[in-house]
Amino acid sequence: MAHVAEWKKEEVNELKGIIDSAEVVGIVNLLNIPARQLQEMRKTLSGKATIRLSKINLMKLALEDCVNEKANITELSDYMEGQPALVCTDMNPFRLYKILEDSKTSAPAKAGAIAPEDIVVPAGDTGFPPGPFLGDLQQIGVPAKIDKGKIVVQKDTTVVEAGEPVPKAVAAALTRMDIKPMEVGMDLKAVYEDGSIFKADVLAIDEEETFADIQNAFTRAFNLSVFSAFPTSETISTIISTAHTKAYNVAIEAAIPTGKTSDMLIALANAKMLALAGELASDAIDDEIANKLANVAVAAAPVVEEAEEEVEEEEEEEEDKSEETAALGLGALFG
Structure with a gap:
């Protein structure tokens, strides 16, 4: 039987103690995270969660040793990829996921890295003067030309589709244009809580x-x-x-008087009474005006008749004058 190094036993026991003491245990991938950024993330999680990096087989053994206290926790072993590490905490899994996602930062694309989403070179002025870089852009499929002394991309262009590796030439061009399409940070793969395993896509909620x-x-x-x-x-x-x-x-509506409705019913009745009185007064005024107009019309009738007679007399005199003038003209013509 092969001898197991003492340090490995101690490491497994220490890992088991960390796992046992936490309500929530997750697996994160630390691959390609710069040491400086990893230190910043540890500071962000200080007092909230413990991150422990170890050999994959030792972490799996520690999970197996905890199965009696935490049912199904060994299923976390299926999510160990890249450079896995344990993250142990008492905070809600959704809260843990959000903190880790918020701690991610943009980074340049490296040759061979897998694009998390479509990488697009936007249309517009690149800021570069005419030179070899124009050919570099055209070589990776970006339509570019010289305009007003600058290299200009003519339209938005997808240079790498999601899930595809980034070619070396594309990575170099993106870096020169200061396009940072990658995210660097702890990639939470799965979380254990109270006998259940939650994958990252479940934890990623809006x-x-x-x-x-x-x-x-x-x-x-x-x-x-x-x-x-x-x-x-x-x-x-x-x-x-x-x-x-x-x-x-x-x-x-039913006009039922109570201690609550009496005042309102009286107010409504009063309002209706005033409205009715106003209508009656308006009708009385209309009748009075009509009577006055009729009296005026009767009084003015003789005056109107006299004026009409004067107009008729004037019209007759004009006709007589016209006939007399016509007769005199004919007498002079045939006289």
Whole structure:
């Protein structure tokens, strides 16, 4: 039987102790993370989570030793890839995922690295003067030309599709243009909590969308409770208030006097009385005006008749004059 080095036994025991002491255990991939950035991430997680990097086989042994206390935890071994490490914490898995995602930073693309998403060179002025770089861009499939003394990309161009490795020439061109399409940070692969394994795609939720969905669900449940008169601690006051309003309105419409409705009923009756009085007064005024106009018309009738007679007399005199003038003209012509 092969002898197991003492340090390995101690390492497994130490890992087991860290795992046992945490409510949540995750697997992260630290591949290609610069040492400086890794130190910054450790500071960010200080007091919140413990990151422990060790040999893969030793971490797997530690997980196996914890299976009695944490059922199904050995399934985390399936997510160890790249340069795996354990992250142990008591915080919510979704909170852990968000912290790790927020700690990621943009980085230049390296030759051979896998593009996490489509890498696009945007249209516009590159800031470079005419020179060999124009040929470099055209070589990687980017339509570029010289315009006003600068190299200009004519349209947005995808140079690497998601999931594809970055060619060396593309990596060099992107670096020169200060395009940083990669993200560097701890890549959380899976998390264990209370017998369940949560993969990264489950933990990646849109906080604003989720919050809006919860608000919408609460509003619908609240309205359903109120409309169906199903009392809860959140809706009882609204249900009572709604019932009171409906009862009050029924009493007002039916003119049922109570201690709450009497003042309103009297006010409504008074308002209707004033409106009716106003209508009657308006009708009386209209009748009076009509009578006055009729009296004026009767008084003015003789004057109108006299004026019409004068107009007729004047018209007759004009006609007589016209006939006399015509007769004199004919006499002079044939006389």
